């Protein structure tokens with residue numbers, strides 16, 4: 023297969039990667055940096071891998087403007103591991119506030135209940151068939167909370183909280199803010215200092231599954247209770263520069279390439295502009311149509327994951343199969359909600375979104391008015 027046979031892949035994750043990056047991976051598989059071996063076949067303690075890790079962290083810090091007093095950790099496993107690691111490591115107060123806005127925050131909240139008492143804040147509302155998140159200032163927070171947990175981008179629901187969240191203003195004290203940014207990290211600039219912990223599974227904007235990036239304020243890296251396994255303690259990763267044991271070398275190698283690619287794109291400000299433009303175009307198409315519908319209030323619409331339904335659901339299968347025949351794949355919505363979902367991560371080019379829009383308009387013209395109705 024060559025790059026011309028590649029499709030536009032709208033998968034929510036594992037997600038599309040830049041073609042040029044995959045071409046480089048292909049070229050380097052048998053011989054990385056003249057070593058006659060791939061990156062998967064060298065010691066993680068070698069000079070070459072150490073340099074890669076160092077470069078990845080430097081580029082990430084540059085892209086996100088990560089201040090010195092934050093650690094960057096490459097933690098094993100998936101984002102779901104963090105649902106346990108967060109309360110295990112930060113649950114000292116025995117109590118935490120969880121903003122429940124969708125499927126991923128719900129899952130995180132249920133996991134946290136195993137370790138701490140949780141104030142489950144149902145801050146998602148529905149009115150006139152539209153979903154929105156109540157303004158953060160009105161969240162029913164608890165004075166006892168040791169941290170506040172939220173999910174700025176709910177990947178399944180296509181819900182985004184763009185409002186800045188300032189825990190100092192909210193609590194009147196420095197309660198750490200924990201954010202699951204699995205599906206939005208690196209999609210736009212953010213103010214890291216507002217956060218205590220940010221984590222993101224790698225298989226969307228960072229690269230490929232197997233590692234989770236954690237950015238944590240230094241003072242929160244503390245001794246965890248004795249029951250916490252060594253590899254589930256942030257301190258282990260911080261104390262050993264993520265090399266306590268063999269790290270996920272291949273996903274880290276991919277992430278390092280992704281960071282280089284992002285810098286080449288002009289950094290996060292440039293990428294954000296492009297992401298906003300892509301999302302706006304697609305939302306406009308949906309809003310202008312009588313066949314497609316997105317039920318998220320405009321203030322909470324995600325740039326990364328755009329779910330939509332057809333007002334004629336019996337056309338769903340036809341829509342998906344015709345899209346696939348055009349090379350527009352993985353548009354089926356999450357199994358728990360149905361419908362469609364287009365994920366527009368950094369690596370989805372504008373041409374992919376334009377091709378999707380062209381297809382959607384043609385499909386609507388052909389089928390919406392009952393013409394060619396099956």
Ligand code: PMP
Pocket residue numbers: 034035099100101102103126173175176177178202203204205223
């Ligand atoms: N959080 C969010 C926001 C996600 O989108 C996902 C996966 N799509 C997860 C957590 C869970 O990720 P993982 O499968 O890596 O555990």
